[in-house]
Amino acid sequence: AQSVTQLDSQVPVFEEAPVELRCNYSSSVSVYLFWYVQYPNQGLQLLLKYLSGSTLVKGINGFEAEFNKSQTSFHLRKPSVHISDTAEYFCAVSVYNQGGKLIFGQGTELSVKP
Amino acid sequence: GAGVSQSPSNKVTEKGKDVELRCDPISGHTALYWYRQSLGQGLEFLIYFQGNSAPDKSGLPSDRFSAERTGGSVSTLTIQRTQQEDSAVYLCASSSRVQETQYFGPGTRLLVL
Numbered sequence: 001a002q003s004v005t006q007l008d009s010q011v012p013v014f015e016e017a018p019v020e021l022r023c024n025y026s027s028s029v030s031v032y033l034f035w036y037v038q039y040p041n042q043g044l045q046l047l048l049k050y051l052s053g054s055t056l057v058k059g060i061n062g063f064e065a066e067f068n069k070s071q072t073s074f075h076l077r078k079p080s081v082h083i084s085d086t087a088e089y090f091c092a093v094s095v096y097n098q099g100g101k102l103i104f105g106q107g108t109e110l111s112v113k114p
Numbered sequence: 115g116a117g118v119s120q121s122p123s124n125k126v127t128e129k130g131k132d133v134e135l136r137c138d139p140i141s142g143h144t145a146l147y148w149y150r151q152s153l154g155q156g157l158e159f160l161i162y163f164q165g166n167s168a169p170d171k172s173g174l175p176s177d178r179f180s181a182e183r184t185g186g187s188v189s190t191l192t193i194q195r196t197q198q199e200d201s202a203v204y205l206c207a208s209s210s211r212v213q214e215t216q217y218f219g220p221g222t223r224l225l226v227l
Contacts, residue, residue, distance in 0.1 A: 067164075100212040101159045
């Protein structure tokens with residue numbers, strides 16, 4: 001079975017500082033990887049995804065993530081955060097050829113302080 | 115264009131009652147997914163539909179939960195004899211086809227008293 005672990009439940013950071021949100025997954029088969037963001041009282045929005053190809057993926061709002069197969073990780077990074085990045089971030093996987101259903105991590109609450 | 119819509123946005127019900135939650139996917143999207151977001155369990159997959167294929171029901175937590183998709187478009191998630199542990203936000207998502215980006219609706223917040 002597949003699983004996703006987000007190592008930090010909460011990450012406080014000051015505005016304009018860099019941030020990394022960690023995600024590790026467990027799977028014996030090929031997976032696709034995703035990061036979603038959920039702003040307060042809003043629905044889930046896709047930040048970026050890795051399907052194949054370059055292991056460095058760039059997404060919206062200046063976020064990027066790097067797929068590391070040997071470490072089964074897909075950490076999300078941003079070099080300089082804004083107050084508006086305050087939200088909950090979810091890492092997810094879907095298994096190749098299994099219908100696209102997403103298995104989510106528990107989420108990381110990013111809190112950007114002035 | 116219009117995104118995924120869900121109704122009602124909020125639902126309060128009494129334990130033991132049945133509820134129906136509705137999802138209108140993005141027009142033309144053939145894949146439709148239901149997820150549940152709760153404090154204790156996080157985000158969980160429930161069921162998905164792809165075209166005319168049999169749905170994948172592997173995430174439904176009990177036989178009190180069922181879903182249908184009529185005409186390849188609108189979907190209804192039904193919970194029979196609701197329990198307090200069913201309280202959660204129920205999210206619907208659709209994609210143009212399997213493995214493509216899933217677009218999520220705003221969710222239905224269900225509270226079972």
